[in-house]
Amino acid sequence: MQLMQSARAKTSFDTRQLTYIIYGGEKETRLREEAVARVERILGEDGKRLPYVYGEVTRTDLYHRGLHVGKSMLEDEVINDHQKFSHLDINHMLINTSPFGLHVGMFMPTIELQADAEQRAHWLPLARSGQITGTYCQTELGHGTFLRKLETVARFDPKADEFVIHSPTLTSTKYWPGGLGHSVSHAMVMARLIIHQKDYGIHAFMVQLRSFEDWKPLPGIELGDIGLKLGMNGNDNGYAIFRHVRIPRRNMMMGQAKVARDGTYTPPSEDSAKHSYSTMIYARAAIAHCVAFVLGKACTIAIRYSTVREQGNLSFGASDSTELPIMAFKSQHYRLLVLLAQAYAIAFSAKTCLKQYETLRRQQENGDNSMLPYLHIMSAGLKAYGGQLTADGSEDARRCCGGHGYSVLSGFPDIVTTQASIPVLEGENHVLYQQAARYLIKKAQLVRVGNPGMDVKDLEYLWMGYEDLAAGRDRRCLATDDQLFDPSFLLQIFRHRATRNIFECEAALRSSLESGLKPRAAWNRHMMRLIAAARHHVEYYTLESFIRNLEEIQDAGVQRVMRHVCRLYALSTIESPNSIGSSSFFEDGYISIEQIKVIHEHTNTTLEAVLPDAIGLTDAWNFSDASLASALGRKDGNVYEVLFEWTRQLPMNVRNRTTGAGVDAVAFEEHIRPSIHLMAAHSKL
Amino acid sequence: MQLMQSARAKTSFDTRQLTYIIYGGEKETRLREEAVARVERILGEDGKRLPYVYGEVTRTDLYHRGLHVGKSMLEDEVINDHQKFSHLDINHMLINTSPFGLHVGMFMPTIELQADAEQRAHWLPLARSGQITGTYCQTELGHGTFLRKLETVARFDPKADEFVIHSPTLTSTKYWPGGLGHSVSHAMVMARLIIHQKDYGIHAFMVQLRSFEDWKPLPGIELGDIGLKLGMNGNDNGYAIFRHVRIPRRNMMMGQAKVARDGTYTPPSEDSAKHSYSTMIYARAAIAHCVAFVLGKACTIAIRYSTVREQGNLSFGASDSTELPIMAFKSQHYRLLVLLAQAYAIAFSAKTCLKQYETLRRQQENGDNSMLPYLHIMSAGLKAYGGQLTADGSEDARRCCGGHGYSVLSGFPDIVTTQASIPVLEGENHVLYQQAARYLIKKAQLVRVGNPGMDVKDLEYLWMGYEDLAAGRDRRCLATDDQLFDPSFLLQIFRHRATRNIFECEAALRSSLESGLKPRAAWNRHMMRLIAAARHHVEYYTLESFIRNLEEIQDAGVQRVMRHVCRLYALSTIESPNSIGSSSFFEDGYISIEQIKVIHEHTNTTLEAVLPDAIGLTDAWNFSDASLASALGRKDGNVYEVLFEWTRQLPMNVRNRTTGAGVDAVAFEEHIRPSIHLMAAHSKL
CATH class of the missing domain: 2.40.110.10 (Butyryl-CoA Dehydrogenase, subunit A, domain 2)
Incomplete structure (x- = not known):
């Protein structure tokens, strides 16, 4: 606990200010805190007792608990007239963990967008008040x-x-x-x-x-x-x-x-058909927003545990048996801080997308649907990207906790099995990336034939990037070493990669079609590259939106530390030991061998700058101990006592202590004793 | 089912011959088949009924079932005098899924290696006969x-x-x-x-x-x-x-x-201390061997399902609503065939390591421990590499099955949650990689100062690679396009990368020490690169061992298809959309931009060559329907009927049909009805 106190004391900024940014303002933060606390009280989850679902539960028990949780949230929303759980549940998970997730996430929105006025007037009040679900x-x-x-x-x-x-x-x-x-x-x-x-x-x-x-x-x-699923x-x-x-x-x-x-x-009518897409845009952007919180949870648990878990390590020369909190080891803080940076990056880009969605809804009221196709593929791409990063990332954070991360008491099994649903729900990731790719290729076709109709502001970079490529410019990254430390310059690298790949895909598809392949076969031939190109655009969007959000931060301390976090996201996306597909940054020789080394150095420098604020950056997500439901992730760092206390409280242990003096009667009577007799008899043969 | 039949009919080789290679010969295969069948009969698992653990089970029920399974295997081994379950259980999982996994995997080996003669004579017969566990x-x-x-x-x-x-x-x-x-x-x-x-x-x-x-x-x-864990x-x-x-x-x-x-x-004595390491070598190599089977299971389920699941797809031009088995789509067969190639690669390299272990044990009887340090780090590295690839890979195979892969009835939740234990058990992966790195760096130091003491044959490549680097040779890959299609030439690329990175790490560490850093700080500074360098050596070892195993295959048909599989492993490790750390192949400019394109083309060609044999290559693993425990992975392809049949058999559904006419009484009485009344009352306010 002392280790936790001294780590927290190093925090260089006001974590509460960052909390307000994450939750959309001071009032929003407070109202949600109050709502979560009310429901936690009803459910009897206080972060001290063994969480109910970690005990002796069947499929039916898990469902009944989910129903209880879901009803409690729904009732709190109706009675206290708020929508704080409209996509994020009390545990900061996607609301789909509750039986009523689709009630608020899809059922009501479908009535709003696809019913006529009379139907809306009939069904919406019933649904909003929870009289029908x-x-x-x-x-x-x-x-x-x-x-x-x-x-x-x-x-x-x-x-x-x-x-x-x-x-x-x-x-x-x-x-x-x-x-x-x-x-x-x-x-x-x-x-x-x-x-x-x-x-x-x-x-x-x-x-x-x-x-x-x-x-x-x-x-x-x-x-x-x-029946049972992996999670949820x-x-x-x-x-x-x-x-x-x-x-x-x-x-x-x-x-x-x-x-x-x-x-x-x-x-x-053409217009009204488009309205039905809006439900999907909102749902997907909301999922991307939500998963950032879950990755934030995973990082919070793993970083807190790594702050109090001590271990010696291997070293090159003489062995060194003094112990350090494992967060000091590079393989630990490298992975965890990069994941934390990704959680913030996804939260900010999803927030940007949700804002753009609100703008779209206002425009649609004036009959303007022009933003719809772009936002449709952008939310699809963000959901795929956020889903992939957070599913993989929460699993990596779990592995950072070693053996204990495998126990349900760590909270990780619930997190990783829930996150594992994201890449396959509400549009399978690879299908969504392809939807985005198809749109981007069509835009690239327009750009190539000189069509200035690049009507989407977010895509102007493609047009500019193409002009540079066509003019033989921007074939090598000309940034100085210092510039490679600046997120805005790093954005140029993202721009180059996305532009190059999208236009190369467009050319490759064209050439396949010209050589006589049917459209479907041509698409299939280049499918992996198309999926990658879509991801490259999403990564550009994410970094760009992170930088823009950064500039809007008022608090100087928060802005300083978040600039490091943003830089870490950018640098580690270009190159890190765990980054997927990072060869796409290098395969055309855009970044020189020397620049790769500089990027490695900058990454190390940035990690050192962020490390003292690791606890502050997790505290800022504002998870209650009850919502973490983790013996490892406790805010006070009192890990081992709680882990063992919860172990003793496990119903199987309580029962066997009480009724069997430490013996599991069924195990012994039905399996072990007969087997020992059998073995003894056999060995006498 | 017709789709499955016609896919299976395309198989170009005798799958049974490959089965014998996987299981170590015809007799071994048959004996294990018989043992598995005996235990499956005792447990009542026939692949037709809903598997017991997918039903209404608590922590205690899961344990009792595990105990039943574990005892049944132990009894079968004792009574029929075999060790077919010594590391692979009846479901082709690591034996640790049973309460007696450590009995056979660690308890008995510790007696064998660390007890004296008198102690062995006392304890071993008791343990072997199952009278004590x-x-x-x-x-x-x-x-x-x-x-x-x-x-x-x-x-x-x-x-x-x-x-x-x-x-x-x-x-x-x-x-x-x-x-x-x-x-x-x-x-x-x-x-x-x-x-x-x-x-x-x-x-x-x-x-x-x-x-x-x-x-x-x-x-x-x-x-x-x-208590409950993520799996096992x-x-x-x-x-x-x-x-x-x-x-x-x-x-x-x-x-x-x-x-x-x-x-x-x-x-x-120094010698005897070394004996205790042997337990660990065996355990880790056995884990690497075992996880290959689990990835094989994941691929079998996903490839069979992808053979019968039909879907239309996006295409570039006009939309095309005719449907194809999803295996036809590149994003599906690219991922799944690469994973299948990895499963074979790990199986072969683990087999090589297990053979080397047997050689070591014979040498140790003559007092020769010279191979021990190398095999110690090699088994550590293989366990880390195999664990990482198969944990990530079985999860990716699950995602290839879309929504249904998230249901326990798919068999995937059991597979991925079990595999998730591997990176953290029996030595955490990042620690194991570092052990390997430390050994490799010490060897590199010897090589650099001209010490010919490269006593380990497997490491001669380091010595040769260093000489080439030092002489200014091998800075560019000089292979022709055709040569890049040949696994033996591709191995040169693996050699270059491993050598370069190991010696660069050695130099970087040396320079940090010379600049005054303490050994521990120097190690920490370069930890991520050291971990990567160790992995590069393991990947070299894996490809090299795959090639050698290939050459020993007698059956021409099997050899032909396995050569493609080996090539696919090599090409996709160098570059694929999902490969981790592949930039290490490019960051020094060894492979030219043109060569990367050739590698992409070769990958596509190889995928086309392997695709018709996809079903044959999964059948060869010889998993019974009962051991797959998957509605999606059935050998006959009868997916939907079984999935729905199992759904109907779920205890919760049986109960609610029988006693509640489709109503879950507790859910309705305790939660839903009170809530509806509450909502109705509130809306009247």
Whole structure:
């Protein structure tokens, strides 16, 4: 604990000021703190007792706990009239850990954006007040993100003025939607609209799933849980089979496409179709924002533990048995500080994207959808990038905690298994990167043929970069050694790489098409490079947004330390032992061999500058001990006592101490004793 | 299922021949198949029913199941007189998933290597016949691999002719040993030997933990489970506190150091001390061998699923809604085939290391320990490398399965959470790499001062590489484009990188020391590069051993396809979108910009050559459906039916169908109904 105190005493800045920046202001911070504290109290989680889910729990217990947590958050939001848990739950995880994550994240937004005025007036108050709860029912057993192949059918019956929702095949079974198993009353079902045998494609239908009387599934509906997952087991992701289930015609969301009483179909206007994309933009940017907090949690636990865990180390000459906090070892602070820098980088870029989304929504009210395609791919790319970095990064932070990081009591198993969902949910990462790539390639085509229509300000760098490349400029990085210490100059390196790769991909695709490959084959041929190019753009965006956010920081102390953090993000993205795909910075000889060495030196210098503020930079995320649920990550550094105290509190140990004097009776009677007898008999043969 | 049949029909070689190579011959393969089948029958796992552990299980249930599995394997080994599960369990996982993993992996080997003849004659028959079971008790709450700081004490009491085992502090609590909680009767306790107040360092002591009468912990011993972990929950990793526990003097392992009746201490001879390292060499090489099988499992599931999962894709031009098995998409087969190549590469290099270990054991019988230091660091490096690649790789294979890979029913959660233990167990990866680095640097020092004492044949390449570098040769890769397709030429690139980095590290360390840094600070300064350099040597070793194993393959068809697999390993290690640290191949300009492009082209060509054999190359690993425990990885490709069948069989669904007509009563009565009433009341306010 002394080690923790003295480490914290080295902090050079006011951590509370940085907390306000992270949470969007002093008032926001305080209101969220209060809301979290209220719910923690209701749940009895105080950071001192063994967290409930670490004990003797089955699939059903985990679900019941998740339901309790989810309901408590929902009730707190309704009663205290706030949306502090709209994408970040009380544990600073994506709200999808709760059965009602999709209720706030997708069900209500779909009503807002796809219902007509009358429908909104009917459904929204019910949903907002929690009197009905819903899920978003898209994924089927056989198809996920590839919307066009969904099989569930909504056939219009003009006689009854109803739709008939039906699952025609095994693979059409709805599978995965959160809360679908046993928790929600309604579902927004994505199904093929069929009128008079004609298929009009996928539309959204409001289907009541359960009776409010006894909660039984309504006739023709089979519902169930899909079982344990790698993580997120508080959520009852479920399945649904519909057998000719009838709903009123007006339960189709008709803000865009419409079906009249006589079955006449009115397609959505071009504008309104675009509104439905907005839900996805928000959801993906929100996920990117959320995962930054989870990586922040992982770093907080690992850095705090590394501050109090002592160890000797190998050295080159005589062995040295004096011990140091392991944070002093380079392999520890290199990895953890780089991860911490990534957490901040993702938080800032997601924040930028969420702001741009708000601007888009205002523009859309004036009929201006021009930003939509760009923000659509940008949020997709950020979700993929943030998801990849934080899933890999929280796992690396876990490994930094050695053996103890493998215990649930460390909090890490919950974190890494939750994060592991991110690369595959709400659009699989490699598909999302490809969506971004397709858009960027189209832009690059326009630029190449001299089209000044680079209407998206964020993409002006591509245009400028292309002009430089075309004119034979910017083929070598001309920065001086000092300039390589400046994030703004490092941004030029990111610019060069993204531009070069996007235009090289465009040329490679063109050449493949010219040589006779079909579009699909040409795309497949260059797919890995296209995915990489999309990531390069996202990394440019992320560094650029980090720098811009930096400039807006008022507090001088905070700005100073965050400038180091930003620099660390930039330098380590270009080159670090764990960076993926960093050869893309070097493969064209843009950065010289000497410059690589300078970058290594600058990285070391920056690590030394950040190291004394490591504890301050984790405190700033403002995680309560209860929300960390980690014996290793305790704010006071009292690691070993809590770890052992929680071990003693494990229900299995309590039971075996109380009833078996240290013996697990079933283990002994059913397995061990018979086996010992068997072995003894056999050895006498 | 048709898709699977036609994919399998494309196989160009006799998969059974490759199976024999993987398992060490036809007879070995058959004997293991029979043993696995016997145990699977006893456990009732047939690959058709929902696997038991995917259902409604608590911490205790998981442990009881693990105990059942572990006992069944142990009994089968004893009764049928084999060691087929000595490091690979019936599910092709590291045996540590069972409470008796350390019994066979560490407890018995410690007796063999550290006991004297009389002790061996007493203890080994008891242990081999399973009449006693033991664990290896080293790690404490406060210290893991850093042996010298262990706190548990074994004080010699000359009056009683006994040792007194004692845990003097909270942090000295033994924590983590497998089976320690409730399963084993004995422990090999590593403790500080104290005679007449003098500390002789860490020695091994045989301690009986439990009474065979009633299984109660013997007086003064507190035992318990350490709770849920990220994975391996069939094992009751436990804790132990010793309060002045007395054991006979002869329970100290006295094959090396000895304590006489009067307390006289005889230190180990230099030779015998080296024997104790052999346990570690074997354990680490065996782990590396084992994890290759687990990555093989992950690839088998993901490739089989990708063969039957269909999806449309994005394309550059017009959208194309016809569907293809997702294995056709480059982002899928690129990642999965590279991972499969890594699984084979690790299997072969671990096999080479295990063979070298056998040679060492024969040499040691003649008093020749010369290979020991090299094999010690080589097995450490292989364990670190194999652990890193397979933990990251099985997670990437999981992501290749999209949403379904997140369900336990896919088998992936069990695989990735088990693999996640590897980088931190039996020596943390970054520590192991540093051990290897220290040895390599010492060798490099010798080479630099012209010492021909390069006594280890495997390291001759360093000597040759250094001569080339010193003479100004080998600064550019001179291979022709065709030569870059040949694994033996690619090995030269690996040689250059390893040599250059090891000697650069040596120079950097020397220069830091000369400038006045203390050894420890100098080491810390260059730690990340040292870790990388060690990995570069391991990668050289791995490719070299892959090539040598290749040459020994008799079957022409198998050799042809394995040559492609070997090439893919080499090419993708140099450069692939997911390769870590690949910039080390480029940062000195050794490989030209043109050559990088050639390497990309060769990679594509190789992928096309391997793709038709993807199913054959997974079938060759010979995993039964029961050992995969995956609805996605079924050999017949019948994915969706099994996935849904297992979902219906989930205990929670069975219960709610039977007793609640589709309602989870507790969820509804305790949480949902009260909340709906609350919300309704609140909305009326």
